[in-house]
Amino acid sequence: MPEGDTVWRAARDLNTALAGRTLTRCDIRVPKFATTDFTGQTVDDVVSRGKHLLIRVGGEDGWILHSHLKMEGLWHVYRTGEKWRRPAFKARCVLEAGDVQAVGFELGFLRVLPRREEADAVGYLGPDLLGADWDADEALRRLRAEPERPIGLALLDQRIMAGLGNVYRCELCFLAGVHPLTPVGQVPDLPRIVELSKRLLEANKNRSRRITTGAMGRDQLWVYNREKRGCLRCGTKVAHELLGDDELSLRDLYYCPHCQPLRA
Numbered sequence: 605m606p607e608g609d610t611v612w613r614a615a616r617d618l619n620t621a622l623a624g625r626t627l628t629r630c631d632i633r634v635p636k637f638a639t640t641d642f643t644g645q646t647v648d649d650v651v652s653r654g655k656h657l658l659i660r661v662g663g664e665d666g667w668i669l670h671s672h673l674k675m676e677g678l679w680h681v682y683r684t685g686e687k688w689r690r691p692a693f694k695a696r697c698v699l700e701a702g703d704v705q706a707v708g709f710e711l712g713f714l715r716v717l718p719r720r721e722e723a724d725a726v727g728y729l730g731p732d733l734l735g736a737d738w739d740a741d742e743a744l745r746r747l748r749a750e751p752e753r754p755i756g757l758a759l760l761d762q763r764i765m766a767g768l769g770n771v772y773r774c775e776l777c778f779l780a781g782v783h784p785l786t787p788v789g790q791v792p793d794l795p796r797i798v799e800l801s802k803r804l805l806e807a808n809k810n811r812s813r814r815i816t817t818g819a820m821g822r823d824q825l826w827v828y829n830r831e832k833r834g835c836l837r838c839g840t841k842v843a844h845e846l847l848g849d850d851e852l853s854l855r856d857l858y859y860c861p862h863c864q865p866l867r868a
């Protein structure tokens with residue numbers, strides 16, 4: 605599942621492939637932007653903001669291709685003419701610059717907006733865990749602003765910290781020893797959770813398999829998706845529920861009832 609580390613890596617690879625190069629093909633397969641064509645324009649850079657990916661084209665007065673991977677999306681970089689590793693009908697965007705090609709598959713959303721509207725598009729996000737401007741104190745301040753909110757929901761809120769997804773929210777609650785429904789105001793050591801969030805994303809940003817346990821191989825996560833195998837630390841059956849702010853935002857939640865008891 606794409607989280608901030610996945611998106612950071614995609615942005616890095618796309619930036620390496622496209623930055624400073626002139627587009628020789630631009631095929632946006634989203635009805636609203638099907639006629640948008642950046643052929644002949646230069647890609648300035650490609651950056652991630654939390655889980656959002658921004659491809660900036662055409663300079664200060666230019667445009668942004670703004671995408672979000674949601675659940676299934678991914679970007680691939682190919683040599684032009686190389687066979688794609690995903691079916692063509694799943695492609696939403698093809699950008700070619702001479703001998704390299706970037707293809708976005710199953711993007712959760714893709715839109716084009718003027719560069720000057722970048723702040724409107726991603727300015728609401730909290731400090732970006734993998735951003736050059738990461739600010740732990742500001743993240744902590746935003747986290748503390750809603751003390752009644754369950755920590756398991758606050759960690760997914762991109763306005764508080766940008767970059768965490770469902771795997772990390774489960775693993776962070778485990779590492780902190782807190783039940784995901786614990787109100788933020790009752791979590792014993794919030795600065796440590798913020799610090800751990802940063803450390804986990806940094807540790808994983810350069811690798812394709814996400815590891816929170818320090819172990820390679822089969823046991824890379826403590827509780828996420830381990831309902832059949834049990835908690836990696838104590839073996840207790842891992843609880844699996846759904847948790848979200850509303851019906852639409854429900855996500856799988858995993859926790860160990862023994863290691864993460866709900867305290868009164």
Ligand SMILES: [Zn+2]
Nearest residue numbers: 835838860863
């Ligand atoms: Zn346990």
